[in-house]
Amino acid sequence: MVIQFVPWKFHSRTETWEPSTESSSPTINSVQLIQQSTGFENGTFDPSTYFKQDESYNISITEQGIATITSQSLLGSLRALQSFTQLFYAHSSGSGHYTPFAPVSVTDSAKWSHRGLNMDISRNVFSPEDARRMIDALATCKMSRLHLHATDAQSWPLEIPALPELSDKGAYQSYLAWTPDDLSQLQIYGIERGINVFIEIDMPGHTASIANAYPDLITAFNETDWQTFAAEPPSGELKLNSPDVYKFIQTLFDDLLPRVTPYTTYFHTGGDEVNVNAYLLDETVASNDSAVLQPLLQKFVSNAQSLVRNAGLQPIAWEEMLLDWNLTLPSASNSSDGLDTVIQVWRSSENLLSVLQRGYRVLFGDYNNWYLDCGYGGFINPYSSGVSPPGVPYGTPGGVPTVITTPYQDYCSPMKTWRQVYTYDPLANITSDLAPGILGGEVHGWAEKIDSTNLDTVIWPRAAAAAEVLWSGPQTPSGLVDATSRLAEWRERAVLDYGISSSMVQEVWCLAEGGCEL
Numbered sequence: 001m002v003i004q005f006v007p008w009k010f011h012s013r014t015e016t017w018e019p020s021t022e023s024s025s026p027t028i029n030s031v032q033l034i035q036q037s038t039g040f041e042n043g044t045f046d047p048s049t050y051f052k053q054d055e056s057y058n059i060s061i062t063e064q065g066i067a068t069i070t071s072q073s074l075l076g077s078l079r080a081l082q083s084f085t086q087l088f089y090a091h092s093s094g095s096g097h098y099t100p101f102a103p104v105s106v107t108d109s110a111k112w113s114h115r116g117l118n119m120d121i122s123r124n125v126f127s128p129e130d131a132r133r134m135i136d137a138l139a140t141c142k143m144s145r146l147h148l149h150a151t152d153a154q155s156w157p158l159e160i161p162a163l164p165e166l167s168d169k170g171a172y173q174s175y176l177a178w179t180p181d182d183l184s185q186l187q188i189y190g191i192e193r194g195i196n197v198f199i200e201i202d203m204p205g206h207t208a209s210i211a212n213a214y215p216d217l218i219t220a221f222n223e224t225d226w227q228t229f230a231a232e233p234p235s236g237e238l239k240l241n242s243p244d245v246y247k248f249i250q251t252l253f254d255d256l257l258p259r260v261t262p263y264t265t266y267f268h269t270g271g272d273e274v275n276v277n278a279y280l281l282d283e284t285v286a287s288n289d290s291a292v293l294q295p296l297l298q299k300f301v302s303n304a305q306s307l308v309r310n311a312g313l314q315p316i317a318w319e320e321m322l323l324d325w326n327l328t329l330p331s332a333s334n335s336s337d338g339l340d341t342v343i344q345v346w347r348s349s350e351n352l353l354s355v356l357q358r359g360y361r362v363l364f365g366d367y368n369n370w371y372l373d374c375g376y377g378g379f380i381n382p383y384s385s386g387v388s389p390p391g392v393p394y395g396t397p398g399g400v401p402t403v404i405t406t407p408y409q410d411y412c413s414p415m416k417t418w419r420q421v422y423t424y425d426p427l428a429n430i431t432s433d434l435a436p437g438i439l440g441g442e443v444h445g446w447a448e449k450i451d452s453t454n455l456d457t458v459i460w461p462r463a464a465a466a467a468e469v470l471w472s473g474p475q476t477p478s479g480l481v482d483a484t485s486r487l488a489e490w491r492e493r494a495v496l497d498y499g500i501s502s503s504m505v506q507e508v509w510c511l512a513e514g515g516c517e518l
Helices: 074-085 128-140 165-170 180-192 208-212 243-260 276-280 290-310 349-357 418-423 455-459 462-472 477-498 508-513
Strands: 031-035 057-061 067-071 104-108 114-120 145-151 196-201 266-268 314-318 342-344 362-364 438-445
Touching: 031 074, 057 074, 067 074, 074 104, 074 128, 114 128, 114 462, 128 145, 128 180, 128 455, 128 462, 128 477, 145 266, 145 438, 165 208, 180 196, 180 243, 196 243, 243 290, 276 290, 290 314, 349 362, 418 462, 418 477, 438 455, 438 462, 462 477, 477 508
Parallel strands: 031 067, 114 145, 114 438, 145 196, 196 266, 266 314, 314 342, 342 362, 362 438
Antiparallel strands: 057 067, 057 104
16 A cells, blocks of 8 residues: 545644655654464464454654654554554655654554444345455554454355355355455455454344245245345244254355354354244244244254364354343353353343343444444335235235335435444443443445445445444544544545545544534
């Protein structure tokens, strides 16, 4: 990466803001890096050690141009180098680079270790290159996790050599599926930039795509009345009491887990939006009674998470498994191997408190604040006749008026602006004794209306606003003016130096002249 960012947008037309090209100021000829450890014990890479390193660092540049970076670890050095490069600008003459900040000393450390983006690669088509671009952007703002929501009802874009028909028939096109090498190379790319790339295979809900290859494993597949059986089309869930489903999961995990374990510490087993009505059509259950389903779901999830823990990975699950289904999962207080189930909260900040009170470690990022896909409009059309066809609702002659009406908003409108993302306080109402159970959080990019073309503009710069919360802690509206300049500068560097097609933060006049406050 060569710095191309000339910060003219941040200075008035009449201001002299660059050093003269004839300046005799000291130059920086080298940077001394003092790092206490590499995180590679005995010369081998261990993700459980590497991703738990101390990320703190110090940067010093003297008036004489002596530059020193001090860190406790390789991760700390990577974070420091990002900050170090952001002290420099390209000169508009093309003659070189400069920093206006020397002498300077920066001491910095992270509030939370889990600072992530949830990238849905299943609802629309994304390439490994798209994910690499997200990793580059994440690294620039010192994020630490890329959560790949890899499969869902709509498609299965991940090759599983032991189950080749999954992607052959479950991907939108077989040639669009990610190969095992694509995945491992992406995880290595993340490691090199301090980003822990981990996979989510959502289950037992959000699994309809499996039916394209293995129809006998899925109940309520692609029902005309999808709304009765799923949160969105197509409907379909893994059967809950089928020996064949258990064999399938064993085969799937025997293939996938050994491939990801060398590069990550996490595996996400999903668990959101389990629809009870789907199990009325499941011949192994034939009930939508939660009292019948709960022990079956307990067995199902315990089995999946045991496979994850046996592989040495820490399982993550969506909040419903704990809060709605009251499943017994290893918590921070009762896990003997340290691989307790981390609960990811998405429905409300209040649920964050509930999870902590039950003794679980937690990730925040609810849809009211950190869902970046909200506000782009719904993706469901009204019935062309204005009323439902026969069979909708299920078992009826139809004729029910459509519920999709103007202005055709999505369920989580309006859009979460970067200012809202920035001022979200996950610690509101969290007592100091519970706060240590918060590992961090994630912003989410669910892909109903995101693909490769608009990915960058939807995610950025709002994910960078979240990154500042995750690194430095909760922010307040009083800091928005200063944050505007920082985030806008980050955006310019992302566009010019990293090729990230980020949306704008603020118009140029406001950045250059100020006064855009009310």
